[in-house]
Amino acid sequence: MSASRRGADWLVQDTSPADVFTPERLSEEHRLIAKTAAEFVTNEVAPALAELEKKNWTVARHLVARAGELGLIGVDVPEDVGGIGLDKAAAVIVGEAVGEAASFATTFGAQTGLAIIPILCFGTPAQQQQYLPRIVSGELIGAYCLSESGSGSDALAAHAKAVKQADGSWLLNGEKMWITNGGFADIFIVFAKVDGEHFSAFVVERGFPGVANGKEEHKMGLHGSSTTPVVLQDAKVPADNLLGEIGKGHKIAFNVLNYGRFKLAAMCTGGARGTIGEATQYALGRRQFGQPIATFGAIRHKLAEMSIRLYAVESMLFRTTGLIDQMIAAKPSEAPGGAQEGRVVAAALEEFALEASVLKVASSEMVDFVVDENVQIHGGNGFVADYPAERRYRDARVNRIFEGTNEINRLLIPGILIKRGTKGGLPLIAAAKAVRDELMTVAPPDVAGTGVLEAETRVAAALRKTVLVAVGLAMETWGESLQQEQEALMSLSDLMIEAFSAESATLRAAHLVASSSPAATLHVDAATVICHDAGLRAEAIARTLLGSMLTGDAQRTSLAGLRRVLKVPPSNTVAARRRIADAITAKRGYPFSQ
Numbered sequence: 001m002s003a004s005r006r007g008a009d010w011l012v013q014d015t016s017p018a019d020v021f022t023p024e025r026l027s028e029e030h031r032l033i034a035k036t037a038a039e040f041v042t043n044e045v046a047p048a049l050a051e052l053e054k055k056n057w058t059v060a061r062h063l064v065a066r067a068g069e070l071g072l073i074g075v076d077v078p079e080d081v082g083g084i085g086l087d088k089a090a091a092v093i094v095g096e097a098v099g100e101a102a103s104f105a106t107t108f109g110a111q112t113g114l115a116i117i118p119i120l121c122f123g124t125p126a127q128q129q130q131y132l133p134r135i136v137s138g139e140l141i142g143a144y145c146l147s148e149s150g151s152g153s154d155a156l157a158a159h160a161k162a163v164k165q166a167d168g169s170w171l172l173n174g175e176k177m178w179i180t181n182g183g184f185a186d187i188f189i190v191f192a193k194v195d196g197e198h199f200s201a202f203v204v205e206r207g208f209p210g211v212a213n214g215k216e217e218h219k220m221g222l223h224g225s226s227t228t229p230v231v232l233q234d235a236k237v238p239a240d241n242l243l244g245e246i247g248k249g250h251k252i253a254f255n256v257l258n259y260g261r262f263k264l265a266a267m268c269t270g271g272a273r274g275t276i277g278e279a280t281q282y283a284l285g286r287r288q289f290g291q292p293i294a295t296f297g298a299i300r301h302k303l304a305e306m307s308i309r310l311y312a313v314e315s316m317l318f319r320t321t322g323l324i325d326q327m328i329a330a331k332p333s334e335a336p337g338g339a340q341e342g343r344v345v346a347a348a349l350e351e352f353a354l355e356a357s358v359l360k361v362a363s364s365e366m367v368d369f370v371v372d373e374n375v376q377i378h379g380g381n382g383f384v385a386d387y388p389a390e391r392r393y394r395d396a397r398v399n400r401i402f403e404g405t406n407e408i409n410r411l412l413i414p415g416i417l418i419k420r421g422t423k424g425g426l427p428l429i430a431a432a433k434a435v436r437d438e439l440m441t442v443a444p445p446d447v448a449g450t451g452v453l454e455a456e457t458r459v460a461a462a463l464r465k466t467v468l469v470a471v472g473l474a475m476e477t478w479g480e481s482l483q484q485e486q487e488a489l490m491s492l493s494d495l496m497i498e499a500f501s502a503e504s505a506t507l508r509a510a511h512l513v514a515s516s517s518p519a520a521t522l523h524v525d526a527a528t529v530i531c532h533d534a535g536l537r538a539e540a541i542a543r544t545l546l547g548s549m550l551t552g553d554a555q556r557t558s559l560a561g562l563r564r565v566l567k568v569p570p571s572n573t574v575a576a577r578r579r580i581a582d583a584i585t586a587k588r589g590y591p592f593s594q
C-alpha cells in the first residue's frame, strides 16, 4: 500500500484498488483471531444469552473475564498495559464476531471502547498502569457516563458538577442516564463540569464514597445488557483521578465517540452477517405452495439485497480500518507503549472522524434493514419470541440512537468536511470549482466503456463529483448559516454516504478482479447493484438539494450538468441479484465471507 492518506481526501483524490484494505486482505493472524472470537461467541456467549436476559450480571462478568483471558478485550491495546498490541483490523474482526450476540456486544463495546480508549488515549502513564491491565483482563468492568436525562445529544450541556476540595480531591454530584454496564461496572469514566463550567473527565471507582447505580431500565431490546442511571452524591474522587486536563473533557468525549462509531459498525456488520445466515436457513427450510420459500423471486431478492447492503458497509468499514492502521503505523513511535501509542491512536481516530460517522449511520441503517427483512422472511414466526428474528429486530434498533444519533452524525459529516476544506488543508473548494466548471461546459458525454467495472468506476467518480458540486453550492448559497440548514446537511451526508459506499465497493471488487480471484464475478455483481442504485438515489437527493438552493436558469443549468455527470448506465440488476441469491442459498448464508 502507498503512503498514508488523510481523512476525507478520497473525495478529492483518486484511490487505487491496490491501496484499499478489504476483508479479503486479512492476514492469517487476523483469521485466527476471528476464529477464536467466533468460537467464544458460539460456545460460550450464545448459550448464556437466556441468563444474561434475566440480568444475571455474574454471568456477564464471567463472560467479560473469559473474553479477557482469550485476549479479545485488549487485542488492539499496547502490550505494556496488558494488551496484545495488534492493529485496528484485529479489533474490527473481534467486534464483528461479538456483534452476533448484540446484548453481550454492548457490554463488550463499553468495556473495550468506552472504558479503555479514554484511559489509553488521555490517561497519565500512572493511570494507565493502574487501570488498563485489569480492564483488559476483564477483572474490572468499565462504563462510560456522559449522557444525562437533560443532555443526550447536547452532551456538553451536562449538569454533573465537580468541585475541588482543600486536600486536592474532587467532590462530584450529578446523575448520569442510560449507562451501559451501570448495574455491575467497577470503573466509570464520568464527565462533569469543574465548578459547573469546565467540562472534564474523571475515573471513578464504584468503591468511592457516594457512587451508586439506579434501577435497570426496561428496554425495547438488549435485555441482556445492563443499562442504569449512575448517581454521584458527594462522590469523593482522588486528585489523581482527573483524566486529561480540566476543561478539555470534550476532546476525550469526542475521540471516544469516534472510536465507538467505528466499532459500532463492526458490531453491526457482524450482526447482519449472522442474520443473513439465519434468514437463509429459514427460507431454505420453510415450505409454502409446495416449495421452499427460498425459491421465490421475492424472497431471493430480499436475501440478495440484505447481502449487498452488508457488502457495501463492510467495504467502507475495512477501507477505513486500513486507513486508520496505515496512519498509526506511519507515526514515528518515539516511546512505544501505552501513553505514546494512545495519543497516536487518538490522532488517527480524529483524522477519520468523518468516515467514522459515515460508518455509524450506514451500518446502523443497514442492520435495521437486514433484521427487518429477516422478520419478514420468517413471516408469523418472525413476530414471536420463539425465533431469534424477533430479538434481533428489537436489539438492533438502538444502534441508530446511541454513539450520537444518526441525525447528529449526519449533521457532523458535512461539518467536518467543510472544516477540513476551509482550515484543514483539504483542497475542497478548488475541487468543487473544477467540477462546477465541468458542469457548465457542454462537453461530449463521458461514456464509460463496457469493460469489467468501468461503468461502476465512472458512477463512483460521478458520485464524488456530485458531492463536491453540492457542497460547493451549499457553501456559496448559505455561507456560515449552512449549519442552520439541517435539511441540506442531511442531504449532503446522504450523498457522501452513497459516494463512499459506491467507491469502496467498486475498489474492493476491482482488487478481486485484479488478483484473479474466483469470487471476483460475484463481487462485481454486488458493486454493480450498489453503484447503479446509489447513482439513482443520489440523483433524487441532489435534485431536491439543488432545488432548495437555486432557481430559474441557474437551477436548470446545474440540474442538466448534474444529469450529464451522474448518468447511470442501464444495467440488469435483477440478474445480478439472482446470481447473488444463488450464491447465498448455495452457501446457506452471506456469500462474501471468507
Ligand SMILES: Cc1cc2nc3c(=O)[nH]c(=O)nc-3n(C[C@H](O)[C@H](O)[C@H](O)COP(=O)(O)OP(=O)(O)OC[C@H]3O[C@@H](n4cnc5c(N)ncnc54)[C@H](O)[C@@H]3O)c2cc1C
Pocket (backbone or CB within 6 Å): 110, 143, 144, 145, 146, 147, 149, 150, 151, 152, 153, 154, 177, 178, 179, 180, 181, 219, 222, 227, 398, 401, 402, 403, 404, 405, 406, 407, 408, 486
Ligand atoms: C441502550 C442504551 C445504552 C446507552 N449507553 C450509554 C452509555 O453507556 N453512556 C452514555 O453516556 N450514554 C448512553 N446512552 C445514551 C445515548 O447516548 C443517548 O440516548 C443518545 O445520545 C441520544 O440522546 P437523548 O436520548 O437525550 O436524545 P435527544 O438528544 O433528546 O434526541 C431526541 C431526538 O432529537 C434529535 N436531535 C437532538 N438534537 C438535535 C439537533 N441539534 N438537530 C437535529 N436533531 C436533533 C435526535 O437525533 C433524536 O432523534 C445509551 C442509550 C441507550 C438507549
